[in-house]
Amino acid sequence: MKQSKFRILLIGATASMLMFYACSKNFLDKAPIGSLDQNTLSNKAGVEGVLIGAYSMLDGYGGAGGGWQSAGSNWVYGGVASDDAYKGSDAGDQADIVPIETYSSTASNGYFNQKWQAVYDAVQRCNDVLRLMGAATDISDADKKRIIGEAKFLRAHYHMDAKKIWNNIPYVDETITYAAGNYNVPNDKDAWVGINADLDAAIANLPATQSSVGRANVWAAKSLKVKALMFQKNFAAALTLAKDVIANGVTTKGTKYALTANMFDNFNAATKNSSEAIFSTQQSVNDNSNGSNGGWGDVLNFPYNGGPGGCCGFYQPSISLANSYKVDANGLPLLDTWNATDFKNDQGIASGTAFTPDVTTPVDPRLDFTIGRRGIPYLDWGLHPGNDWIRDQNYSGPYAPIKHVYYKSQAGALTDNSFWTGGVTANNYTFIRFADVLLWAAECEVEVGSLANAVTLVNQVRNRVKSNPSTWVKQAGGANAANYQVGLYATFPDQNYGRKAVRFERKLELAFEGHRFFDLVRYGTAADELNAYIAKEKAKRTFFASATFTKGKSEYFPIPQSQIDLSKGTLKQNPGY
């Protein structure tokens, strides 16, 4: 009796445990909740969504990397590293920019790693588009062409961003995956090969017009190719293509490329995506993203303490840049003597102490489109009060940036209040605007074409400002805020003069748009110009005390040490670091 009960028990218990075991197989299958898998996305809607995700990295924010460290505008690497701007703010804030500004960076500087991560996150987002499309069956050939074109355009753009900063970079195409284990891509090959190929594919596949204004079209691709060719010093090919863009280029909406009458329309969220905008980030605010789709990359770069944005006083124009806008009696820039004397400023003067801005020295009207200075109207914010809007004038000088700043009337509507700063705006950053293409063409004409054509192109850019005096910054009474003069070049007497004039024009026109440092490196004049800049600025800015631009090294930034370490030495450091 006892025995049999015991046996029943054992059998029962064992059976129960076995049953328990049998169903445990399903019990342990727990797929994640709230995400998508590859199969769900391997179709047209999914691929289009992933393509949007690839576009969303254009501003450098929202993926790997940082915010201001990886900004699409490159204000640190293209701006602060050049003679356009100082880091600004106070001495201690964003310490990692100081060595970038003084060419003493080490490879462990966190800024580089964040930018690098953002770039390659973006590149792999493009690759995801191409990979997922391979498995999709419901995409028409026309859509396929367009999607390939956009993905490769973006992939070229992102690589080029890295190429300008580091020169020796790995080219990562859609064959590089975690699963394949081939992600240790060396940086010993010329990345231009990949960039050129992707741009050619984009040109071959992209349509002229697009359903959405933010997409790349064939003309954006051709313009980006011009830029790539400029960096490769292939002026002949660049000229041909630039002429094509100038003659035939249209926006995604089919509008012919043209300079806007008001140059500042390029920097105003209300007038973005104009006939001049060839390719831009598309920033949006109050779109339920808690501000992260606004211009996060430039969020630090607003006047301090009561000014627009309220934070954080970075990216301040240099004394040297302000000097560049002085013109001669003909309204032409002082190509050789611009930096001999300093344009009047309120350095060392408290806001409560009287100060009259210089309204007599002739200056290019673009001065006050580019530099906020005391006593001059600052958009619709009233007169710039000087020191009060500057975080530490002793450290970083008297000027404030303007080009990415919003109008007071736009606060709340085209800015986002979700964060600690009002400086999250819907202002796009324009990677390529039509003026840029005109000036590339001018540069090519100087190098391999006709000086006369170069003069025409440069004057086309200058004339936009000259012929629209109503757009110049005005005092409250309606008079010009300063003695604005802008003239046209009659001729370029020789190639050297032409070269100098075109390059200076790029500086004036495109200052604070993140191009200057890369342009100087492209020209091959970075060491000379930047060491001259340091020599001049040293007396005013103590942080330049021991700065030197080292030729053959400082043209490119160090490959992030952590990336070299992670690649187990596959990545090689740039020379000199």
Place this chain on the structure above:
Amino acid sequence: MPTKNNLLARSALLALFLAFFCFNAFAQKPVTGKVTTKANQPIAGATVEVKGSNTVAITNGEGVFSINAPSDKSILVFTVVGYETVEQTVGGKNSFNVTLSETTTQLNEILVTGYSAQRKKDITGSVSVVNVKDLKAIPAGSPEQMLQGRASGLNVITNGQPGTGSNIRIRGITNFGNVDPLVIVDGVQGSLTNLNATDIESIQVLKDAGAASIYGVRGSNGVIVVTTKRGRSGKAQITYDSYIGTQRPPSGNVFNLLDTKGMADLTWLAFKNSGQATIHPQYGSGSNPVIPDYINNGGNGGIVGSISAADLAKYNTSDFSKGIYQIVAANKTGTDWFHEIFKPAGIQSHTITASGGNEKNTYLFSLNYFNQEGTAIGTYLKRYSARVNTTFNIKNNIRIGENLYIFNRDNPRFNNQDEGNPISMTYRQQPIIPVRDINGGWAGTAAKGLGNATNPVASQVRGMDNKGNSWDIQGNAFAEIDFAKHFTARSAFGGTMSNFYYYNYGFRTYENAENNGSNSFSENAGYNRSWTFTNTLKYSNVFAEKHAVTALVGVEAQENYGRGVGGGSLGYFTDNVNFRTLSTGSSGFTNYSYAYINSLYSLFGKVDYAYNDKYLFSATVRRDGSSRFGPDKRYGIFPSFAAGWRISREDFMKDISWINDLKLRGSWGKLGNQANVDPSNAFSQYGGGPGSAYYDINGTSTSSVQGFTSSRIGNPATGWEENLLTNFGFDAVLFKNKVDFSFEYYQKKVNGLLFSDQAPATVGGAALPNVNIGNIENKGIDASLTYHGTANKDLKYDLGLIFTQYKTNVSEIPGNYFDAGGSRIGNFVRNQVGNAIGAFYGYKVAGIFQDAADVSKSATQDGAKPGRFKYVDVDGDKVITDKDRTFFGNPNPKFTLGFNVNVNYKNFDFSTFFYGSFGNDVINYVRYWTDFYPSFQGVKSQDALNKSWLPTRTNTNVPIAENDANFSTNQVPNSYYLEKGGYFRCKSLIIGYTVPAASLKKLGIEKVRFYGQVANLFTITKYTGLDPELGGSNTAFGIDYGNYPNNQKNFNFGVNVTF
């Protein structure tokens, strides 16, 4: 298709099945008796057990029991906590009167280990027993905090914020992810954080494989087994435990900061040293700074004199549309921001417990109210909790019961260890700024030139209406059936349902340099649900009187599931507290939700064998299946073996009279860790929210189109982390049971450490899976020593010493290293192969450059200049580069100590407890803010003004005061911030008095004890910051980022009453 419900149903069937077939009664001999103390007082609740079987009886209120003994040869075992166990052979008697004497050793103490209970002397694994009575002497909201120094091998680091979590580490840190031990409360996975300490009966810490491997894939961080009190048979007993007290923040100039004049002087000194003009928005532009009368008048600063009536009329801090106009007078002596935030604060705890029962059924019911105000204003923990534990003996061989704990907690907190928290703001806000402006509005850095800090009083006061609530139900129900003489089947179903709800309102600010542009509100809620279903079958028998065997097999299923939602909105029409709902905002509406699920299914078994109480063997095996791993890697098997030799029972030891008991033991086994794997680890996923993948492709400026991005790359080949543990130890009872000594040495090898795979950024931005790469080695010593002393009849004392030491080395990780411990100036920590976890890394300061000659003869260094740091040229290449960074500190203590003294003299009791951490380094990152003028323009330290280098003051380690920041000053992590972090603290000192029982009898009161307590009476340390007890993550800790100190003095008065 079997589903979860199916699974539950089937398991329930199993339990029922057992119930139907298995209860049984055998022909037996009835035995009755009475259990008493030496003083002839009846002992209620004593266990009477037939040795080697599961036949058990409990004595009633009169100490009387009755039990059925199988035969005359049966041995009855009488056990009760606090008394020596007695064994008696039935030997034909029908009635026993047994006298138990009070325990002097804990050898017979019954300890709940994994899924079963054992006598301490039978244990072969490494188990630290916490003295729960001593533990409760620490006034804190969480038993976690009370555990510090109470168990060898256990380190606890806490901060002073009420309701805060603690870093609990058993035997050091052995991985880079989750190192929290598994906490089992009454058999169910739970948490210590919100338990009412008064409810706790016992806490055991399982440290080695021998003890913990029964928990398999969850056991590698060690296990803390908590058992809550149950009722005892006997008359109903009501107890009231209460204390009330006050906590006192540290006094004095805690950060050694400058006053208003000092800051003005330092500003001028820094400008002059940098060759800059002496001009400042507040201090004028003369050769000496002038302290103004007003620091803000409608945006203008530096006003000497009075404010005009016209300006006074412009004052406006309420209507943003008109433009803010503030008038702020200078605080010419200086605001003591720390003490504006930190105030004396109250603490109180009240517990009423009712318990009782009869031989069949017992109950315990307790209610607790705990209220700790933080010394930082606006922080507090209020908790209401209730516990109901019951047991019903349905038949002699069937018991059912339940444990239930419910609490509601209100606990708003701020981010500890954060540069933006109110504590950091007390050393970032300048003293010239008053708390309020002339009309009672908040004052702040809107006054020009005074940095970018925020007013911490304003942020705390504005946050008073924010709430952080949670309420939980935890518990389980169980049934136990004894059958077939030697078997016990037990089925338990339990779990936790935890809920949280918090909301925060952010004001639009006007008083700061960097203001919030809008008011805002966010509201968040969620729940976590976890259940565990355990079925075990236990067999125990004694063969030939000398071979004791216990075997246990079990099956367990666990599922965890949770969801959360939240949202935010902006632009509130009014700040009125009653208007604060999500839907009443006007813009910026956002929302989110999330969900997770994971499960565990396990089979386990354990065999204990003892020969003649002399040779002990134990073997355990557990097979776990976890949903966190891919199908091929889902199951893991975790064995362990342990052996013990009670050498004192050998004949050759008999003559050594000073050794009462000596046990050698050793264990080896394998444990797992699945905590460091995201439940989604095996899956490749795409996702992306508005911020990470949406984009305004249509150029609308105010909307974005949904996009996707690869969010995670899955790896189905990832498996659990394998921990191999070896443990040797001995337990000794010496000198007439006066000394208990326990010592153990262990080695832990983590193979296949779960670690996020490392790859260069070219792989993309998706989260890489955790993979089994990396090894960590950990060695250490745990020891405890207790001395029970009796000076005379009236004076008894106990001394207890707990010693913990570990050394962890990273022996392999992918990428060889990774950095952690981020700051404004980079990472302070590098976790690298061959080094300690959390080691501090950076440039080592050799000294200060004394002059130009010193600069030129030293290695080339960016920013080198007299008065700045000179770094050590580690690689000797005459240039200071990245390669000259080196390891310069170790945050791991060389050892930690807990020292407890209990003295009883007549009706008085005295106890004190000390805790010490020795040989650890810390980073005082506060000095980044206070010792360098350009590290944001907050208040600076007296060192910066009075000890900083000058050509005329060279004998100092504080660099020159200047308004420049670079590599050689404050821009890279270096050893300037390193300090000794060891400390020795008197955690508690208690004097109590128990009212003589005789005088209480007529009041119907059994016992009254009053006590007075001082907690944190003193801390001895070389650390110059607030408190060297600095938590963090387990990859970076011991860094002071603005830490809520845990060393504040606390004066309490308490009472324990038993009715």
